[in-house]
Amino acid sequence: MHAEGIVKRYGPTVALDGARLTVRPGEAHALVGRNGAGKSTLVSVLTGMARPDAGRVTFGGAPAPAWGDTAAWQRKAACVHQKPMTVPELTVAENLYLGRFQGGHTIRWRALRERARELLAGYGVEVDPAARIKELGVEQRQFVEIARALSFGAGLIILDEPTARLDAAGIDRLFGKLRELRDRGVAFLFISHHLQEVHELCDTVTVFRDARHVLTAPVPGLAKDALVAAMTGEEPGAAGRPRTAARPPGEPVLRTRQLAAAGHFAPLDLTVRAGEVVGLAGATASGTTAIGRTLAGLHAPDGGRITVRGRPVRTGSVPHALASGIGYVPEDRHREGLVPGRSVAENATLTVAGQLGPGGTVLPSRTRAFARRMIAALDIKATGPGQPVNGLSGGNQQKVVIARALAREPAVLVAVRPTNGVDVKSKDALLGVVREVADGGSGAVIVSDELDDLRICDRVLAVFHGRVTAEFAAGWRDHELVAAMEGVPAGEDAAPAPPGTARDLAPNARNTHGTEGTAP
Numbered sequence: 208m209h210a211e212g213i214v215k216r217y218g219p220t221v222a223l224d225g226a227r228l229t230v231r232p233g234e235a236h237a238l239v240g241r242n243g244a245g246k247s248t249l250v251s252v253l254t255g256m257a258r259p260d261a262g263r264v265t266f267g268g269a270p271a272p273a274w275g276d277t278a279a280w281q282r283k284a285a286c287v288h289q290k291p292m293t294v295p296e297l298t299v300a301e302n303l304y305l306g307r308f309q310g311g312h313t314i315r316w317r318a319l320r321e322r323a324r325e326l327l328a329g330y331g332v333e334v335d336p337a338a339r340i341k342e343l344g345v346e347q348r349q350f351v352e353i354a355r356a357l358s359f360g361a362g363l364i365i366l367d368e369p370t371a372r373l374d375a376a377g378i379d380r381l382f383g384k385l386r387e388l389r390d391r392g393v394a395f396l397f398i399s400h401h402l403q404e405v406h407e408l409c410d411t412v413t414v415f416r417d418a419r420h421v422l423t424a425p426v427p428g429l430a431k432d433a434l435v436a437a438m439t440g441e442e443p444g445a446a447g448r449p450r451t452a453a454r455p456p457g458e459p460v461l462r463t464r465q466l467a468a469a470g471h472f473a474p475l476d477l478t479v480r481a482g483e484v485v486g487l488a489g490a491t492a493s494g495t496t497a498i499g500r501t502l503a504g505l506h507a508p509d510g511g512r513i514t515v516r517g518r519p520v521r522t523g524s525v526p527h528a529l530a531s532g533i534g535y536v537p538e539d540r541h542r543e544g545l546v547p548g549r550s551v552a553e554n555a556t557l558t559v560a561g562q563l564g565p566g567g568t569v570l571p572s573r574t575r576a577f578a579r580r581m582i583a584a585l586d587i588k589a590t591g592p593g594q595p596v597n598g599l600s601g602g603n604q605q606k607v608v609i610a611r612a613l614a615r616e617p618a619v620l621v622a623v624r625p626t627n628g629v630d631v632k633s634k635d636a637l638l639g640v641v642r643e644v645a646d647g648g649s650g651a652v653i654v655s656d657e658l659d660d661l662r663i664c665d666r667v668l669a670v671f672h673g674r675v676t677a678e679f680a681a682g683w684r685d686h687e688l689v690a691a692m693e694g695v696p697a698g699e700d701a702a703p704a705p706p707g708t709a710r711d712l713a714p715n716a717r718n719t720h721g722t723e724g725t726a727p
């Protein structure tokens with residue numbers, strides 16, 4: 208596949224400005240760049256979903272299919288998108304053959320399931336074709352999408368941040384599958400903000416910056432800070448890493464007493480003090496996300512209490528959690544995060560509408576002023592506060608979600624995987640903002656399995672199978688925390704794990720992706 212001179216404009220925004228990229232057969236090619244650099248836009252162009260304003264795409268030397276000929280594009284390049292493209296209510300078999308039925312033919316369901324089973328087996332994917340997509344985990348769903356993509360005969364498969372919602376074990380299995388397919392001659396274009404993953408999986412990397420191609424180089428021998436420098440256009444080592452607290456913590460701002468949700472997490476006593484950032488570390492299924500959702504009022508606990516600055520919070524109520532001073536950054540910005548048709552300013556201030564004007568009316572000028580401050584502080588790439596959030600790149604949408612949580616000046620900020628999809632430089636800026644919130648006298652809870660997110664925490668609680676199994680003060684070593692997240696009984700540096708946890712239980716913790724040398 209070869210693309211050159213690609214120009215794509217969205218109104219005043221130039222998303223691609225003469226961009227180029229070449230992916231050779233059987234190559235594992237990474238595409239990296241800061242949020243808004245144009246990566247997803249290029250994917251849309253390469254899959255026939257967006258029509259470029261200028262430029263040329265060829266596959267195997269032949270011109271790309273005609274615009275609008277979807278079936279022909281599917282045979283050239285296939286894509287596993289950030290957002291699931293499968294239909295949740297339909298079965299795996301139906302999804303695999305979606306859109307391929309010829310009019311006038313009767314669909315023979317049993318035969319279809321059989322064909323689906325063979326197809327999945329051919330790619331080594333163990334999923335029941337009769338299962339509904341909504342019953343599958345993220346990982347299985349992605350495998351179905353990959354099998355579907357390959358079944359069209361495409362020699363190039365594009366993966367847009369496929370690891371963003373997988374934990375370490377899932378990532379290992381995905382990479383195993385991708386290596387297998389590469390050995391069979393399939394080429395990959397792999398988009399990720401985890402430079403460690405690029406090093407693990409890819410042989411070539413291309414960097415986009417501000418809508419343009421800036422570098423293509425072999426991955427082996429390319430130092431990570433050189434890669435980051437290409438992405439940011441700055442000299443390596445220009446900025447420092449976010450730090451932990453400078454002062455001792457103050458009064459408790461958030462407390463839970465015996466807070467519990469059956470099937471999710473065991474009774475939890477948590478205290479977060481003013482000035483403190485506390486990490487809840489655990490794999491996807493550990494219960495940490497449920498704790499975050501419960502604190503935000505999205506999930507009703509079975510028992511226990513939450514207080515903010517000594518005042519009880521009515522559990523299971525989002526408005527009450529908000530009114531009590533709990534700010535929340537959800538993991539799934541597509542579902543819980545943003546109102547699509549509204550502007551950056553409106554989205555950033557949704558929870559404060561009442562404060563912004565008399566009688567609950569929003570005063571647009573103040574709204575815009577707040578949004579403008581946030582756009583600058585979090586480095587949100589937007590044409591301005593009035594731009595609809597749908598027009599923002601994925602990472603920039605995530606920053607708007609954070610801005611919204613901050614707008615209310617919460618007593619305690621609860622953020623679930625806050626840097627998911629955010630580029631390496633913005634990641635540090637964003638974590639720096641969380642630090643500032645704490646320094647200003649609030650508390651913060653970071654729910655994550657990303658070691659970089661947890662590094663700014665003053666203490667980290669490791670959660671396994673719904674229980675806190677160990678506590679670490681700042682300065683922990685990576686392998687200790689990873690082991691604790693995996694439920695491995697603690698070594699000499701950590702508290703003992705409870706009975707019943709064992710080395711062979713789900714090795715689920717997210718690894719040290721992107722930790723070494725990714726800071727500018």
Ligand SMILES: Nc1ncnc2c1ncn2[C@@H]1O[C@H](COP(=O)(O)OP(=O)(O)OP(=O)(O)O)[C@@H](O)[C@H]1O
Pocket residue numbers: 217218220221222240241242243244245246247248249588589597598599600601602603628630
């Ligand atoms: N539908 C759209 N309408 C308006 N602007 C858009 C649209 N899609 C993309 N853009 C703009 O094009 C630019 C490139 O966005 P793109 O999504 O390609 O970035 P990206 O490199 O994939 O970023 P991320 O790492 O955050 O996913 C951004 O400035 C974005 O705001």
